[in-house]
Amino acid sequence: MDEAVTLADRIILIENGRVTMDQRISLPRPRKRKDPEFLTLAEEILERVMGDEAGLINGEAEKVQQLANTH
DSSP: OHHHHHHOSEEEEEETTEEEEEEEOOOOSSOOTTSHHHHHHHHHHHHHHHGGGGSIIIIIHHHHHHHHHTO
16 A cells, blocks of 8 residues: 555545545655655555555554554
8 A cells, every 4th residue: 555655645445446535645755754744644555455465454554643643
């Protein structure tokens, strides 16, 4: 998901032939992967795409927050 957030201005998820997510990326460029807003957005999109399989529900969210707090 990091690549999508880094490069895209918009992320569209299509499931079963229907648009189920249309997320605009309004972060300023150049985008920094350790930026708290970047990390939050990437996490939200990954959770939406992968659901429980994203691993963020099982303690990974804390790691993401720690990374955000280091910068």
